[in-house]
Amino acid sequence: MITVHHLENSRSQRVLWLLEELGLPYTVKRYARDPKTMRAPPDLTAIHPLGKSPVITEDGIVVAETGAIVTYLTDRAGGALVPAPGTPQGARYTYWLHYAEGSAMPPLLLKLVFARLAPGSPWALRPLVRRIADTVLQSFVDPDLRRHAAFWEGELADRPYFCGADFTAADIMMSFPLEAFAARGTGAGPRVTAWLARIHARPAYRQALERGGPYAYA
Secondary structure (H helix, E strand, C coil): CCEEEEEECHHHHHHHHHHHHHHHCEEEEEEECCCCCCCCHHHHHHCCCCCCCCCEEEECCEEEEEHHHHHHHHCCCCCCCCCCCCCCCHHHHHHHHHHHHHHHHHHHHHHHHHHHHCCCCCCHHHHHHHHHEEEEEHHHHEEEEHHHHHHHHHHCCCECCCECCCHHHHHHHHHHHHHHHHHHHCCCCCCHHHHHHHHHHHHHHHHHHHHHHCCCCC
């Protein structure tokens, strides 16, 4: 039996969704974030040394990193939700599978970190810290996010999903960065908004929410 070590409001929601799409049986072990730091609890280090989620276990096998988990589970399901290799769709699938974490998430994480710097600093330093954080956001992070947003809009201009006409596991990988982008009020465009509506309407997506519990980005 597959066990998903699921951290609330995290990338691991995608793993639950993928399992529902694939129809693979699984159990969920939930973990709550520290209310002050919003970091994962120390319990997760007993599963994986880095103490991060998502991570899955099955028969003594431990798989971490969302992209690696997606590959493990789609292979286990006989290649479901993966386009045929050697096709344009297959090439796009490989790109988006890695782009989601490699390119899309870093500026989103920077935005989150710099937005929290001032509130978390000593009160006497907050004005200075806020000015520094705002400068970094306005001169570097936000322009980078706008470039990514324009890229997504262009890629979805002539196709309903990131690899083409068909929904794939790459769309599942892309869900978290685009949901986080939209939820933080960064200005999701109409095509991204329509794509989010399509994926949120999928029955497996709703079932994954029921299994995983509260999720701030749905």
